[in-house]
Amino acid sequence: MPHVKIEPGYNTQQVLNYGYHYWDQMFNDRQLLALSILATGIKNLPTCPERDVLMLLFSGVLEFNNMFASYKGEGTGAVRHMFSHHILKPERMPLEANVWGTDKSSGSFLNLFQSRILRAVKYKEAPFEVSLDKTAKTKSGKKVFGLSSAIGADISPAYPINGLSEKSVYLSCGNSARTDIPDNSVDVVITDPPFFDNVHYAELADFFYVWQQLYFDEKDAFTDSTTRHPDEVQDADVNAFAQKLAAVFVECYRVLRESGLMIFSYHHSRNEGWLSVADAVFSSNFSFVQAQPVKAEMSVATPKSQASSPIDLDVFLVCRKRENDGRSYLTRDKAFEAAYSIASAKIKRFNGLGRKLSQNDIKVVFYSQLLVELSPGRSKTQFCADFEHLVEKAKGEIDSLWQRQAENQPEQESLHYQLALF
Ligand SMILES: C[S@@+](CC[C@H](N)C(=O)[O-])C[C@H]1O[C@@H](n2cnc3c(N)ncnc32)[C@H](O)[C@@H]1O
Structure with missing residues (x-):
């Protein structure tokens, strides 16, 4: 079993504060025994792609079979895996699943083999x-x-x-800020970057890594003691985060064709989260040209924000190389008017589909539209100053857009237009 020390960090501190100091302390003895038998079984299989898939699946099994896992609904039997909230926190009432699986189990090796591997193979074929x-x-x-x-x-x-x-x-697996893809060779970059100061992925990934390293390191691929890396796009400091994200966007700019698009998902509840992403986009010579809000993978992590105003949307931000953004400069007031009118239409459309947005969701729709309208013809400094000014001005508007949602009735007929493509 991986008796490896948990190093301090943003996410790991959450669990160190609860007195957990080694990764194997997140399991009980029965889980450690069953998981070790399973890992050894996979390790002893002949080398083949199917074995690689099982090694990967083993990480899925770890996620559901530890004492940080809980339940989706009391009595339903469905296990909620430990990273459903992207934070490291012990559960008041953990749920111990059956590692191997039965007809009725959840989160077991058998279930995940069916729901992840067999389902993926089926989807791949049809x-x-x-x-x-x-x-x-x-x-x-x-x-x-x-x-x-x-x-x-x-x-x-x-x-x-x-x-x-x-x-x-x-x-290509590695740092996206340094690839060997040729210049001007890519039509579209679609990416899902870390959000500012939200999840420190490498810290969480070490939970899996210590097991992979212990059982599956035959190719010496896991020689580093951790998955943490200085080039990981994440930082508690807003400027350092923007710089790291910009390094990846600069690489995207280099590999993209002149007419190419860079599209990434984002949301944030704090102004600095939006400014940092704008900083990275401007520093890499891109311009925001479109913003498409969609239902997010999950509500935002921190329980506090969930209670008051959860973010349930991600926005796809579409960027072009600045020199290919043919739109004209809008004055600050005109940009605000345009953002207001387009954001209102988008909110109405969500309401029409029967979805009421939280205040923070409205902010995501409005702020992302401000990024789009303010982009043409501004330097990074002008952009940041105008954005900061307009988000102050937007406070009242966000509140009234939120209140006025009740007037926007659901339209049953348009239900099938849930996701718009651009
Ligand atoms: C929001 S997550 C993406 C999750 C992904 N869409 C999925 O569904 O699994 C951001 C990812 O970016 C990775 N990342 C951070 N810095 C990176 C870098 N410099 N190069 C490549 N990937 C990086 C993180 O490790 C994390 O896995």
Whole structure:
């Protein structure tokens, strides 16, 4: 078992404060025994891609089978895994699952093999989109097959000298600020970066890493003692965060074709979270051209913000190289007016779909639209000054947009337009 010390950090401090000092202390003895048997079984399989998949699945099993896991609803039997909130905190009432699995278990090796591996293989062979079924009384989804061909590609471990051929994939693992992808060769970059001072991923990833290192390190791939890295895009200091994110965006700029788009997801409740992302976009010579709010993967992590005004939206921010943003400069007031009117329409659309937004959600919609409207023709310094001024001005408007949602009635007929593509 991985009797490895938990080093201090932003997320790890959360658990050190509760008196946990070693990663194996998050499991009980029965879990440690079962997990060690499982890891040894996978380790002893002949080397093949299927074994690699099982090694990966083992991390999923760890996530559900520890004393930080709880339940989704008392009595339902469904296990809530330990990272459902992206924080490291022991549960008042942990739920111990069955590591191996039965017909009725949740979070077990058997369940996850079926729900993650077999389901993924099935999807790969016959991909589908989900469309909302308007005929059903309660909202339900319908799988629509045949819109994309089966997923499959030759994976190249290095960028091919003659470029990528059709249906081939170059998979590069490492720092996105330094890739070997050629200049001006990419049409679209789509990325999901860390949000400012939110989750320190490498600290959390060490929970899995100590097990992987102990059982699966035959290729000497896990020689470092931790997954923490100075180039990881995350920092409690706003300027350091912006600099690290900008280093990745500069690389995106280099590899993108002139007409290319860089698209990333974001949300934040604090002004500095938005300013840091604008700083990174401007420093890498991009311009925000569109903002598309969508339902997020999960509500924001901290219980405090969940209680008062949870963020339930992510916004996809679409950026172009600055020199290719053909829009005209808008004065500060005009930019505000435009942002207000477009944000109101987007909020109305969510309301029309039966979704009431929290104040922080409204802020996400409004602020992201301000980024778009303020982008053309401004320097980074002008942009930041105007953005700060307008977010002050927006406070009252956000409140009234939030209050006025009751006037926007759900429109049953438009239910199928849940997700807009751009
Ligand atoms: C918001 S998460 C993305 C999660 C992903 N969309 C998913 O569903 O699993 C951000 C990720 O960026 C990674 N990251 C941080 N800095 C990076 C860097 N310099 N290069 C590559 N990845 C980095 C983090 O480790 C983390 O896994």
